[in-house]
Amino acid sequence: MNIIFRVDASTHIGTGHMARCLTLAKALVQAPACGQPDKSVPVTCTFVCQALPGHWQSTIEQAGFDCHLLPAMAINNQLEDAALTCAAFGESLPADLLIIDHYALDETFSQAMRAQVSHIMVIDDLANRKHDCDLLLDQNLFADMATRYQGLVGPATRQLLGPQYALLRDEFYQPALPRQANRVLVSFGGADEHNLTNLTLDALLRLKESALQVDIVVGQSYPWTTALSERVATLPWVTLHIHCNYMARLMQQASIMVGSGGTTHWERCITGLPGIIITVADNQQATTRHLNMLGACNWLGDHQQIKPSQLQLAIEALQGDSLRHNNMSNTARRLVPKSAGTAWVVDEILALIRGHNG
Structure with a gap:
């Protein structure tokens, strides 16, 4: 065949x-x-x-x-x-x-x-x-x-x-790991042409939460790997993952994800992970807008509009609102059944x- x-x-x-x-x-x-x-x-x-x-x-x-x-x-x-x-x-x-x-x-x-x-x-x-x-x-x-x-x-x-x-890859259909409080996952796809990973790290550095743990995932096409690695090496609460094959595990353990649209939406949904979304292409906007309306994510806008201070406030607001956090998780999970x-x-x-x- x-x-x-x-x-x-x-x-x-x-x-x-x-x-x-x-x-x-x-x-x-x-x-x-x-x-x-x-x-x-x-x-x-x-x-x-x-x-x-x-x-x-x-x-x-x-x-x-x-x-x-x-x-x-x-x-x-x-x-x-x-x-x-x-x-x-x-x-x-x-x-x-x-x-x-x-x-x-x-x-x-x-x-x-x-x-x-x-x-x-x-x-x-x-x-x-x-x-x-x-x-x-x-x-x-x-x-x-x-x-x-x-x-x-x-x-x-x-x-x-x-x-x-x-x-979705097979790993997303495996038994879930326990979610961890104050753990943030950052991923903008394999290339991240606009380097929103670095912008998000700027926002995270502004947070007052001292117990925060951050996982950053970039792909093999990410152009700024060396600079990011050097920056992360000075931050013991940040772990950098390059072209990893265990994204489902990171999503299951995280309490919040900061990322873009595309297939990542459905990976988040099947793991029930609340997301703060920055769209990076026109074709991501309609679906992200609809998910935002349903309450399955928080869409901040397109990448040209976002500043670190705005992202910082969005993360703090979602972290501090357990009812909204739980509702977003449950709404997202209902969209992608495990059997499908x-x-x-x-x-x-x-x-x-x-x-x-x-």
Whole structure:
């Protein structure tokens, strides 16, 4: 069973698209023969990514998957992208499934790939362009969720909509650890292009709480690792974690998280972790605004608007209001049930493939 992922990561794009695709790939190869009656049928997931600064080729290969890099120079159009993608695979095409997670690709790319794949799945959250796909996943939460893709996908497209389909790593479905008071988790994704990690540390240094413990998580694409490491070395109450594989544990133990939107929302929700959120991209705002309205997080605004003093006050206010803290935790937890998520998406993919294979 041959599955292809077309997805990119970079210091500018961020790593969220790649992270959720890698989560899905790991879950697919662990599924029994991808729904085949012959349990000896192997499942192969291969990634096609552009060689942008901060690409994840080494991480993908360390996870056990092949990764073909497209040229780093600008790709002129989607037809050229499709031609390069096909050339990267050569004789291994046709594939059973193509999974696309890319804001720059739409129905033009899918239609160009149709002859080379049996099925197409698209992962999206913008709902701003047409897709030619058999399966569409949008794991975010919007007030108009049920109608967002009207006119953007065909009537036969199966739509998986909402955080019950969030692609979360296996660690988030394990038994939870006890939460610790006055423990703050800081994470703005793998790249943190605007260095909000440093801004948050400035805010934390203003706090009066002397018993505070802080965990800071940055990815391998974070550009200021050396400077941050030197700063943290002088602060015994701060622990720096670089590209860690135990995020669920840190979220379960923390009492508050400061971070951005994206998939992190659903990681927070499944662990019931109250969050103070600073959005870093336009596509994060609608979902974050809706979660803020529901009481599942505290949205301070977009990154250009935030100052350390403002963040300091928000942290102090949430720390000092146990009723609001508990309500936010419970509201968030109800949005992503432990029995849902990645497993449901894998089941949908297997059903699609079984339907094709009869």
